[in-house]
Amino acid sequence: AQSVTQPDIHITVSEGASLELRCNYSYGATPYLFWYVQSPGQGLQLLLKYFSGDTLVQGIKGFEAEFKRSQSSFNLRKPSVHWSDAAEYFCAVGAPSGGSYIPTFGRGTSLIVHP
Amino acid sequence: ETGVTQTPRHLVMGMTNKKSLKCEQHLGHNAMYWYKQSAKKPLELMFVYNFKEQTENNSVPSRFSPECPNSSHLFLHLHTLQPEDSALYLCASSQAGGRDEQYFGPGTRLTVT
Numbered sequence: 001a002q003s004v005t006q007p008d009i010h011i012t013v014s015e016g017a018s019l020e021l022r023c024n025y026s027y028g029a030t031p032y033l034f035w036y037v038q039s040p041g042q043g044l045q046l047l048l049k050y051f052s053g054d055t056l057v058q059g060i061k062g063f064e065a066e067f068k069r070s071q072s073s074f075n076l077r078k079p080s081v082h083w084s085d086a087a088e089y090f091c092a093v094g095a096p097s098g099g100s101y102i103p104t105f106g107r108g109t110s111l112i113v114h115p
Numbered sequence: 116e117t118g119v120t121q122t123p124r125h126l127v128m129g130m131t132n133k134k135s136l137k138c139e140q141h142l143g144h145n146a147m148y149w150y151k152q153s154a155k156k157p158l159e160l161m162f163v164y165n166f167k168e169q170t171e172n173n174s175v176p177s178r179f180s181p182e183c184p185n186s187s188h189l190f191l192h193l194h195t196l197q198p199e200d201s202a203l204y205l206c207a208s209s210q211a212g213g214r215d216e217q218y219f220g221p222g223t224r225l226t227v228t
Contacts (some may be wrong), residue, residue, distance in 0.1 A: 004157075032214055036219075041221065042222075043119070043205055043207075043219030043221045043222055044205070044217075044219040045219070046216040049216055051214055094214065101209075101214050102148075102160060102163065102171065105157050105158040106157060107156070107157045108157070
């Protein structure tokens with residue numbers, strides 16, 4: 001069975017600083033990988049996804065992620081964080097099940113942005 | 116309306132009550148999901164429906180009863196809940212059979228007293 005580890009429960013950065021959120025996955029086949037963001041009181045919104053091809057994936061809101069098969073990682077990055085980026089970030093790995101690809105989510109990383 | 120909507124947004128119920136959560140998607144998807152989100156825990160997949168057929172039930176207690184009358188609507192019927200069932204319940208939809216991402220509703224914040 002697949003699993004996802006997000007080793008950082010909280011990350012605090014200053015506005016304008018760079019950001020990297022870590023994600024490690026365990027899955028026997030080629031993974032389908034996702035990063036979602038959840039703002040307070042909201043559902044999850046997709047930031048970006050990786051299925052195949054270029055291992056550097058661009059997403060919305062200036063985020064990018066790099067798939068590294070050798071390290072089983074899919075870390076999320078942003079060169080300059082804005083205060084509005086404060087939210088909960090979830091990494092997920094998708095596996096086929098019953099006709100859909102069901103994602104398994106990590107526990108999430110809470111991003112705190114200081115002015 | 117667009118996207119995935121959920122009603123009510125907040126619900127407080129006693130352990131002997133019966134209530135229902137509603138989810139509606141306006142995206143033309145044919146797969147729908149219920150998740151439970153508790154503090155400090157990963158999202159827990161509860162149920163999956165593909166083309167109105169339930170394809171996944173992750174050992175969810177019978178006090179939670181899903182219903183999917185068509186591909187656009189999903190219900191979660193609640194009865195005899197426990198305080199530990201208090202959580203944010205999220206509905207999501209996607210295209211079945213593909214590798215597309217899920218689209219989530221804003222959730223229903225449930226408190227069981």
